[in-house]
Amino acid sequence: MTAKISIQHVQKSFRIKRNLGHLAENTQPISALQDINLDVKQGEFMVIVGPSGCGKSTLLDLLAGLTKPNSGQILLDNKPLAGPNLDRGIVFQQYALFPWKTTLQNVEFGLEAKGVGKKERREIAQQHIELVGLAGFENRFPHELSGGMKQRVAIARSLAYDPEVLLMDEPFAALDAQTRETLQSELLRIWEATKKTIIFITHGIEEAVYLGQRVAVMTSRPGRIKKVITIPFEARTSEEDLRAKPEFVQLRHEIWDLLKDEVSRAQEQEKTKTLKSFSNGKSTLKGVAGDG
């Protein structure tokens, strides 16, 4: 079967400016992603988990078409991605709603961009507001909604224009634990109802095991796919508490085992980066003092 999304040998680096004070500014490439390969099937719920700074958001930006890889390619339905497009919906950690628009207007936004007529727009928006459990809140503004409700609006908005793939970048990270758990099970229900292909990025191991049909574990920077784990739960939206199952606990352990070295390596990198920028800061100060 051909993949819905195919990430092939993707590599991404950034050039960062280093201010060396009295010396000329130099730029140094930082490799964020190194040879990422991953196929996501039609209708699959794929979770990507990795330590802080391993390149998860960089990968999501590439999938969204907001940036381009330095080498390699990403195919959607066998065609290379060409920039951002409504065939991919994105939900970010920060709600990214228009504060001056109501729930209904926010959800209608993508449909307007797609050229859907007013009456149809309203109907589709209303259906999606109901799908995410926000009926009755159509005329509220974002500041009148809780964090969880805002994220429901963001999900409804992304789904309303019927994208092929839903990209989610830590969408529940800013929510409290109870709201997060509620939205996780709501998202599974919505996924089963819409049959969308979802790529979901998270720091959370428990969230990854709970949501993903497969979980791709990334290494620390430069990010690579270390291993892809299949999560073999069938009825994931059933009433029984999946998190209490011994298989769930076992999978959580397995993923933590893969991640723990990566997390310590990422923390080491972070320390080195801080020390380096501190010593660069000192050289800048010296440079300034020397000029005087």
Ligand SMILES: Nc1ncnc2c1ncn2[C@@H]1O[C@H](COP(=O)(O)OP(=O)(O)OP(=O)(O)O)[C@@H](O)[C@H]1O
């Ligand atoms: N625009 C940019 N310019 C320079 N470096 C960048 C840029 N974007 C990301 N990076 C670097 O690339 C690496 C990967 O960053 P990215 O934000 O993708 O990681 P992440 O896994 O999403 O992190 P987190 O989980 O902490 O959000 C980091 O070292 C980051 O500093």
